[in-house]
Amino acid sequence: MKNFIIAGNWKMNCPDIPAFAAALPAQEPGPTVIIAPPFPFIPAALRAFLRCGVGVSAQDVSAHERGAFTGEVSAEHLASLGARYAIVGHSERRAYHGETNELVCAKASVALRHGLTPIICVGETMEQRRLGDTEAVLTRGVSQSANGLDPSKIIVAYEPVWAIGTGIAATALDAERAAELIAELVPGAPVLYGGSVTPDNARELLSKRHISGALIGGASLGADSLGAIINTAISLSKEAEEL
Ligand code: 13P
Numbered sequence: 001m002k003n004f005i006i007a008g009n010w011k012m013n014c015p016d017i018p019a020f021a022a023a024l025p026a027q028e029p030g031p032t033v034i035i036a037p038p039f040p041f042i043p044a045a046l047r048a049f050l051r052c053g054v055g056v057s058a059q060d061v062s063a064h065e066r067g068a069f070t071g072e073v074s075a076e077h078l079a080s081l082g083a084r085y086a087i088v089g090h091s092e093r094r095a096y097h098g099e100t101n102e103l104v105c106a107k108a109s110v111a112l113r114h115g116l117t118p119i120i121c122v123g124e125t126m127e128q129r130r131l132g133d134t135e136a137v138l139t140r141g142v143s144q145s146a147n148g149l150d151p152s153k154i155i156v157a158y159e160p161v162w163a164i165g166t167g168i169a170a171t172a173l174d175a176e177r178a179a180e181l182i183a184e185l186v187p188g189a190p191v192l193y194g195g196s197v198t199p200d201n202a203r204e205l206l207s208k209r210h211i212s213g214a215l216i217g218g219a220s221l222g223a224d225s226l227g228a229i230i231n232t233a234i235s236l237s238k239e240a241e242e243l
Helices: 017-023 039-050 075-081 091-097 101-113 126-130 134-145 172-185 202-206 223-242
Strands: 005-009 032-036 055-058 085-088 117-122 155-158 191-194 213-216
Touching: 005 155, 005 191, 005 223, 017 039, 017 223, 032 085, 039 055, 039 075, 075 101, 085 101, 101 117, 101 134, 117 134, 126 134, 134 172, 155 172, 172 191, 172 202, 202 213, 202 223, 213 223
Parallel strands: 005 032, 005 213, 032 055, 055 085, 085 117, 117 155, 155 191, 191 213
Antiparallel strands: none
């Protein structure tokens, strides 16, 4: 049975954290739930979410251990706060900050060194998809971004760039195909799907064999919509148990 991972990436937004935590469904036993707030709100998120078993993630981490890197945030500092995960290589960081697979791998490695689980994001652009390059982009993205890393210690998120924030999710079949390819490259690593996940399409996506969870942007900003997706994961787990 899958242990679902439902992760919310709040990007540069922050709802009222205590109210949000109070409104989330109880999840004992339930999926692993992770919230990635903006850096300044990590301590408040830790205070509010630890009580309800929600793990807290950073949205990025420095590739450097420490030193003269103005504006960077180290894995050591994040871990010392109590964060347990770090998203690395999100397509917004790749697009707006020129992050390469090699840099993403360095970030994931430093996260792992400090006990953070990296959530490594990969995904093709619409142009790459049109050119038929999806498989090559994912293969390169995963093998270079997770190069030398222990697959049992990482999470990979398949986030097609064209599906992010557009309201047009990948079909469950396409997402599953990509997740299966990724699972072959990093056997044992949970593969999440991200890109316009909503309470309406979560069930179909999460039902797919190689999709172990979701990385959710917009729909993770409301406790109701995130809660509905968590509840979907809970009911899918129950249904699998009953089989
Ligand atoms: P949306 O769910 O808003 O499409 O964002 C997905 C995402 O980028 C999560 O990291």
